[in-house]
Amino acid sequence: xxxxxxxxxxxxxxxxxxxxxxxxxxxxxxxxxxxxxxxxxxxxxxxxxxxxxxxxxxxxxxxxxxxxxxxxxxxxxx
Amino acid sequence: xxxxxxxxxxxxxxxxxxxxxxxxxxxxxxxxxxxxxxxxxxxxxxxxxxxxxxxxxxxxxxxxxxxxxxxxxxxxxxxxxxxxxxxxxxxxxxxxxxxxxxxxxxxxxxxxxxxxxxxxxxxxxxxxxxxxxxxxxxxxxxxxxxxxxx
Amino acid sequence: xxxxxxxxxxxxxxxxxxxxxxxxxxxxxxxxxxxxxxxxxxxxxxxxxxxxxxxxxxxxxxxxxxxxxxxxxxxxxxxxxxxxxxxxxxxxxxxxxxxxxxxxxxxxxxxxxxxxxxxxxxxxxxxxxxxxxxxxxxxxxxxxxxxxxxxxxxxxxxxxxxxxxxxxxxxxxxxxxxxxxxxxxxxxxxxxxxxxxxxxxxxxxxxxxxxxxxxxxxxxxxxxxxxxxxxxxxxxxxxxxxxxxxxxxxxxxxxxxxxxxxxxxxxxxxxxxxxxxxxxxxxxxxxxxxxxxxxxxxxxxxxxxxxxxxxxxxxxxxxxxxxxxxxxxxxxxxxxxxxxxxxxxxxxx
Ligand code: HEM
Ligand code: FES
Numbered sequence: 001x002x003x004x005x006x007x008x009x010x011x012x013x014x015x016x017x018x019x020x021x022x023x024x025x026x027x028x029x030x031x032x033x034x035x036x037x038x039x040x041x042x043x044x045x046x047x048x049x050x051x052x053x054x055x056x057x058x059x060x061x062x063x064x065x066x067x068x069x070x071x072x073x074x075x076x077x078x
Numbered sequence: 079x080x081x082x083x084x085x086x087x088x089x090x091x092x093x094x095x096x097x098x099x100x101x102x103x104x105x106x107x108x109x110x111x112x113x114x115x116x117x118x119x120x121x122x123x124x125x126x127x128x129x130x131x132x133x134x135x136x137x138x139x140x141x142x143x144x145x146x147x148x149x150x151x152x153x154x155x156x157x158x159x160x161x162x163x164x165x166x167x168x169x170x171x172x173x174x175x176x177x178x179x180x181x182x183x184x185x186x187x188x189x190x191x192x193x194x195x196x197x198x199x200x201x202x203x204x205x206x207x208x209x210x211x212x213x214x215x216x217x218x219x220x221x222x223x224x225x226x227x228x
Numbered sequence: 229x230x231x232x233x234x235x236x237x238x239x240x241x242x243x244x245x246x247x248x249x250x251x252x253x254x255x256x257x258x259x260x261x262x263x264x265x266x267x268x269x270x271x272x273x274x275x276x277x278x279x280x281x282x283x284x285x286x287x288x289x290x291x292x293x294x295x296x297x298x299x300x301x302x303x304x305x306x307x308x309x310x311x312x313x314x315x316x317x318x319x320x321x322x323x324x325x326x327x328x329x330x331x332x333x334x335x336x337x338x339x340x341x342x343x344x345x346x347x348x349x350x351x352x353x354x355x356x357x358x359x360x361x362x363x364x365x366x367x368x369x370x371x372x373x374x375x376x377x378x379x380x381x382x383x384x385x386x387x388x389x390x391x392x393x394x395x396x397x398x399x400x401x402x403x404x405x406x407x408x409x410x411x412x413x414x415x416x417x418x419x420x421x422x423x424x425x426x427x428x429x430x431x432x433x434x435x436x437x438x439x440x441x442x443x444x445x446x447x448x449x450x451x452x453x454x455x456x457x458x459x460x461x462x463x464x465x466x467x468x469x470x471x472x473x474x475x476x477x478x479x480x481x482x483x484x485x486x487x488x489x490x491x492x493x494x495x496x497x498x499x500x501x502x503x504x505x506x507x508x509x510x511x512x513x514x515x516x517x518x519x520x521x522x523x524x525x526x527x528x529x530x531x532x533x534x535x536x537x538x539x540x541x542x543x544x545x546x547x548x549x550x551x552x553x554x555x556x557x558x559x560x561x562x563x564x565x566x567x568x569x570x571x572x573x574x575x576x577x
Contacts, residue, residue, distance in 0.1 A: 004344045034386055039232035050377040080504050081449050081482055088442035090400050098407060098431040105411035106424050108357040165333050168417050187417045192270025217417060218334045219349040
C-alpha cells in the first residue's frame with residue numbers, strides 16, 4: 001500500500017533530520033538551553049540522545065529562543 | 079500531584095473502569111467456538127492408541143485421526159515433519175467448500191515444529207461422505223495456508 | 229535544579245531497587261525458558277523469547293501502574309515510587325524485545341517492508357474477532373518508547389512539565405491498548421479461560437486501586453472549611469499535627485502543607501517543584517522539608533531549597549489562637565520568608 005510507504009518515508013525523513021540535528025545540538029546547543037547541563041557527564045548526554053532525535057523540533061525552538069535572549073541584552077549595551 | 083491532575087487521573091480511571099471490562103468481555107464473546115479441546119496446545123497430551131485414518135502427507139506436515147479401543151474418543155494428531163514457513167497457525171474445522179474460518183470451529187493451534195494432539199468430537203470421524211474440511215490458517219497474516227477434506 | 233544533571237542519580241536505595249528489578253527479570257525469563265524447554269521442546273527460540281518477554285512486561289506494567297494508588301492508600305509503599313521510572317524503562321526494554329522479535333518472526337520474511345507488512349497483512353479494522361491486534365501492540369510500544377526516552381528530568385524541564393505530564397499520562401491509553409492486544413490476539417486462539425481471568429483480575433485490581441485512591445484524594449480536596457476570619461481559615465487543632473510532619477489543606481486552588489517543627493508552625497505550598505510531589509506528606513529531615521517522592525528539600529520558613537539548589541515554593545501565613553490553627557490561603561511570592569507561628573506551652577497542652 002502506497003499510503004503506508006509514504007507515511008513511513010515521512011517518519012524516516014523526520015528521524016534522519018533528528019539525527020543530524022542531535023549531532024550539532026549536542027556539540028553546540030545543549031548547554032545553552034539548560035544550565036543544568038554544565039558539568040554533567042557523558043552518561044547524561046548519551047541517555048538523552050534518543051529523545052533529542054525524536055523531539056528535535058521542540059529543542060530547536062528552545063535553542064533559537066535561548067540565542068535571542070543572549071543576543072538581545074548585548075544589543076542594549078551597544 | 080496538583081489538584082487538576084488528581085481530578086484528571088480519577089476521570090481517566092472512571093472511563094477505564096467502563097472501557098476495560100467492556101473491551102475484555104466483548105473480546106471474550108467473539109472468541110470462535112472451539113471444536114472440543116479447552117486447552118489448545120496441550121503440552122502433555124498423548125496419542126490415542128488406534129489410528130482411524132492416516133491422511134496423505136502434505137508439504138511440511140501430515141495428520142491422522144486417532145481413537146481409543148472402543149471408538150468413543152477421537153483425536154487429531156498433527157505432525158510437522160519439516161519446520162513450517164509460518165511460525166504459528168490455527169486449525170479450523172469448516173463445512174466442505176466453505177473456506178471462511180469465521181464460519182468454522184477452532185480445533186487448535188500449532189507452531190512451526192513438533193507434534194500436536196487435539197481432542198475432537200465424532201464429526202471428525204473419517205468417512206468419504208464427510209461434509210467437513212480442515213483449514214490451516216495463519217492468523218497473523220489472515221491467510222488460509224491449506225485446506226484438506228476430512 | 230541548580231546542580232548539574234547525572235545520567236542516573238544512583239544512591240544505595242536506588243541500586244538495591246534496580247538490582248531487585250534485574251534479578252526478578254532474569255529469574256522470570258530463565259524459568260520461562262527452562263519450563264518451555266521441558267514441556268514444549270519443539271518451540272523455536274524466537275517463540276519462547278516472544279512469549280517470555282511479553283508476559284514479563286505485562287506483569288511489570290501492572291506493578292508499575294499500581295504503585296501510584298498504593299502509596300496513596302498506604303505510605304509503606306513509598307519506596308516503590310522512589311524509582312518507578314526505572315521500572316518503566318526496564319519494561320520498555322523488555323517489551324522492545326517482544327515487539328522486535330514479533331516483527332522479525334512474522335513480518336520480515338516477505339519482500340514488503342516489515343512495518344508495512346505489520347499494518348497491511350491484516351486490515352480488518354471493522355471486525356472485532358479479526359482485528360489487527362498487532363497494530364494495537366505497536367501503538368502501545370510507541371507510547372512506552374516515548375515515555376522511556378523522556379524519562380530523564382532533563383525532559384521534564386525542557387518539554388515543559390505540562391507536556392511531559394500529558395505525555396506520561398498516555399500510559400493509561402497504552403495499558404488499554406495492551407489489554408486489547410492480548411484479548412484480540414492470542415486469547416482468540418487460546419480457549420483456556422485462565423488467560424482471560426488473569427487479564428480480568430489485573431484490570432480489576434488496577435481499576436479498584438485507582439478509583440479508591442482517586443476518590444479519597446479528590447474528596448480531600450473538596451473539604452469545605454467554614455470558619456473564616458480576617459482572611460484566615462480555621463483548619464485544625466495544633467495537636468493534629470505531629471512533630472516534623474505536616475497536614476494538608478486545600479482552601480483555594482491548591483493544597484497547602486502546614487508543618488510543625490522546632491516549636492513552630494510553617495505553611496508552604498504542597499506542590500514540589502520537581503515533579504509535583506506532595507510536600508505535606510514528607511517530613512522534616514536536617515531542618516528541611518523533604519519531598520517524599522524523590523527527596524528534594526525546602527526550608528520551612530521560606531520555602532527555598534538550600535544551596536546549590538534553586539527551587540522555591542510559595543509560603544503562607546499561619547497563626548495560633550489557643551490550640552486552633554488558622555491558615556491564610558493568600559500565597560506569598562515563592563521563597564518569601566515568613567515568621568511562622570510559635571507554639572507556646574499553653575497551646576501544646
Ligand atoms: C510492535 C509491537 C508489537 C508486535 C508486533 C506484537 C506482536 C505480537 C504477536 C504476533 C503476538 C502473538 C505471538 C504468539 O502468540 O505467537 C503477541 C502476543 C502478545 N503480546 Fe505483543 N506485540 C507488540 C507489542 C506488545 C506490547 C507493547 C505488549 C505489552 C506490554 C505486548 C504484549 C503481548 C502479550 C502479553 C502477548 C501474549 C503472549 C504471547 O504470545 O507472547 N505486545 N504480540
Ligand atoms: S516530586 Fe520529585 S522530589 Fe518532589
